[in-house]
Amino acid sequence: MNDLTVSLVQTTLHWHDPAANRAQLADSLASALPGAGLTDLIVLPEMFTTGFSMEAAAQAESYPGPTLDWMREQAVRYNAVVTGSVLTEAEGAYFNRMLWVRPDGTHSSYDKRHLFRLAGEHEVYTAGNYRLLEEWRGWRIRPLICYDLRFPVWSRNSPHEPYDLLLYVANWPQPRAEIWRTLLRARAIENMAYTVGVNRLGVDGAGQEYSGQSALLNIHGEYLAQAGNLQT
Structure with missing residues (x-):
């Protein structure tokens, strides 16, 4: 298996301002990655253009x-895959949709399976x-979104569909x-897979505070990299 360089983008987000967030993230990437070929996978947070919002219609x-x-x-x-989730409208419905975008212009998508009922996301x-x-x-x-982390069966590393890296984006x-932190370690250990979790920083428009703690763990649940509460 080849080495894989993963860039974890932990950042504050502008509330309900996609253009500002895209501009901020573009600047951050340009500062951290002065050229092509320095990373293989760029991971952005959940709902990275708006923050986690219940105002889907708007x-x-x-x-x-x-x-x-x-x-x-x-x-x-x-020359890397870019992934993260976006508040999306499609086919008359709203989705918390993770996009997996390749450098050849093609992409795949995953819609968050486990919606956070305590916040009314469902x-x-x-x-x-x-x-x-x-x-x-x-x-x-295997890319997944936030609350999916609490559901080990959905994250399970199956012999019928095995994976090497489990990836969560979150608010x-x-x-x-x-x-x-505890659940990231648990998912890494029980699935014997490298595990990435990317979370945001700051305070959103609803007053919710986020402390980051993005991390990369090995198959034993040991930290290979931790962002703490720093902007990366």
Whole structure:
């Protein structure tokens, strides 16, 4: 298996301002990656253009839309896959949709399966009904979203569909940060898979605080990289 370089983008987000978030992220990537070929996979947080929002009717982006175009531009620029989730409207419904965008311009998508009922997410968004398995530069990768982390069966590494890397993007609140860290370790250990979790920073428009704690873990649940509460 080849080495895989993964870039974890942990950042504050502008509330309900996709253009500002895309511009901020483009600047961050340009600063961290001065050229192509320095990374294989760029991972952005959940709902990285808006923050985690229940105002889907006002904030949802058509699919395909400008953020998919922007992700294609970044994928080409850095010769890497770019992934993260976007508040999306498609086929008359709203989705928390993860986009997996390749440097050749093609893409796949995954809709969040486990919606956070305590926040009423299930009343606004439509749950996904499939999992995604991507092969990239010799690695088999399973991308999932936030609350999916709490459901081990959905994350299970099956001999019928094995993966090497389990990947979560999130807007995981600061009061439950220790749960985030614990569950990432648990998923890595029980699935014997490298595991990435990318979370956001800052305070959103609803007053919810986020402390990051993005990380990369090995198959033993040991940290290979931790972002703490720093912007990366």
